[in-house]
Amino acid sequence: MNLTTEQLNKHLDTGSLSAVYIISGDEPLLIQESSVAIRKQAKLNGYDERKVFHVDGKFDWETILLETDNISLFSKKKFVEIRLISGKPGEKGSRVIQEYLSKTSKETITLFIAPKLERSATKSKWFTSICNAGKCIKIWPIQSSQFPQWMSSKLNRFNIKVSNEALEILVHKVEGNLLAATQEIEKLKLLAPKAEISGEVMSSLVTDNAKFNVFILLDNIMEGNPKKACRILQRLKDEGIDVTIILWAIIRDLRVLIKATEATIKKESVDSYLQRVGVWDKRKPLFKKTMNRVSIGQLGQMLRLAGAIDQSIKGLRKGSPWNDLTTLVLTFCGVRPLSSKSFKLFLQNA
Structure with a gap:
């Protein structure tokens, strides 16, 4: 059964495991955080004995099977934690995991922890x-819109009113x-008044820790x-990120959008194309949303703008790469679509 982190918290709040x-x-x-929450509830339910396995390339899988036969003299309830470092247990590991699950005692709770798994892994027999x-709890990066x-859910969980x-x-x-968000919430737990926190009080309590990436x-x-x-x-820009890296990422998405739009025109499956070019499942709705609001002509125009910025970076065209990149970003957002005249002026030195 698949659970989100929020659903996991509600599940654990019932006391059942x-x-x-x-x-x-x-x-x-x-x-x-999710691992700690599961461990905490397990301990409350009497699972005091904890065994941890770190599975790397040299790991002996048979030790996990031995664990199923090892009954502690001090505790019947056991919490077994298996950390899959690479997320790829291999053929032997897959066999052992399946055998382990079939033999595990009802008095044992097992927690597997793995990095982000490839699609093939999520369809494997062991998984x-x-x-x-x-x-099954799949942890996804939190999108800006989420x-x-x-934050609101996390504050509510600690009864912090804002x-x-x-x-x-x-x-x-x-x-x-x-990490900064969690640290600020810990700070609020200690310093914030019991009454609802106002905007003025919040401004005095927190610092600017926003960290963004491309x-x-x-x-x-x-x-x-x-x-x-x-x-x-x-x-x-302030953090010193190379403008070329940002431009490259935008160009990549523009090209994917153009090809995906062409697939739609040809009555082909957009999902199949996006999957084929490696677009993450979490980003597919964003691509589809953009395809609905931006025409293929506008996408092509922005790709040419990006090409002109690339020439500026290489010194082959006059202009400020960062200023021009801002223009491209605004155009991509739909705020400042360039007219044909403005477009020609923009490219005249390209």
């Missing part, structure tokens, strides 16, 4: 066996930096969020 869990993803902090036996709700203005200030200060920029461009996209672009 599944025999098996697997947590996978590429957000270490969220993986850690499906785990999911069929218990709960961050306010994530006004809408205070929440907006907190999100603005820490967005994109989960992927967050791309998602906001796809969402058509110009104010946020420009703020992220400025932050990336």
Whole structure:
């Protein structure tokens, strides 16, 4: 059974536990939080004995099978944690996991922890066996549009009351930096008044820890969020991120959008194309949304703008790459679509 992190928390709040869990993803902090929550509830339910296996390339899988036969003299209830370092147990590991699950005592809870798994791994026998036996929690990076709700839920979980203005200030200060967000909430637990926190109080309590990356920029461009996209672009510039890296990422998405739109025109499956070129499942809705609001002609125009910026970076065209990149971002967001005359002026030195 698949669960989101929010659903996992609700499941654990009932006090009941599944025999098996697997947590996978590429957000270490969220993986850690979910793991701690499961361990904590298991301990409350009397699973005091904990055994941890770190599975690397030299790991002896037979030691896990021995664990099923090893009954402690001090505790019948056991919590077994199996950390799959690479997320690829191999043929022997797959066999052992399936055998282990078939032999595991009802007095044992097993937690598997893995990095983000490839699609082939999620369809493997070992993974499906785990999911069929218990709960599967896939940890996805928190999208910009989801961050306010994530923060609100986390604050509610600790009974910290904030006004809408205070929440907006907190999100603005820490967005994109989960560790900083968690640290600020810990600070609020200690320093914040018991009454609802106002915007003014929040401003005095938190610091600006927002940390962005190119992927967050791309998602906001796809969402058509110009104010946020420009703020992220400025932050990336201030942090010394190479303009070429940002431009390359935008060009890549533009080319995928053009090809996906062409596939639609040909009555081909957009999902199949996006899957074929490696677009993550979480980003597919963003691509489809952008395809609905931007024509293939506009996409082609923006690709030419990107080419002109590339020439500026290489010194083959006059212009400011960062200023021109801002123009491209705004155009991509739909705020400043260039007229034919403006487009020609932009490219005249290309």
